[in-house]
Amino acid sequence: MEKENVKSYIEKDQQNLEREISNLRESVKRKTAELEKLETGENKKMKGFDLRGISSDELYNITEKS
Numbered sequence: 001m002e003k004e005n006v007k008s009y010i011e012k013d014q015q016n017l018e019r020e021i022s023n024l025r026e027s028v029k030r031k032t033a034e035l036e037k038l039e040t041g042e043n044k045k046m047k048g049f050d051l052r053g054i055s056s057d058e059l060y061n062i063t064e065k066s
Helices: 003-040 058-066
Strands: none
Touching: none
């Protein structure tokens, strides 16, 4: 196989893996919140659990304005 084809396949595979990991993380968050609601009747303990990390673009915008 040509180098460019292999590189393209690897990049596509990496994007698919990152998308799948992100979906699984969201699923875990949602299921954890559902479990907490079933156990306690409310969603107070895990309030900060639904936070998400900032992207490199967001970080760049924050640091550039400082």
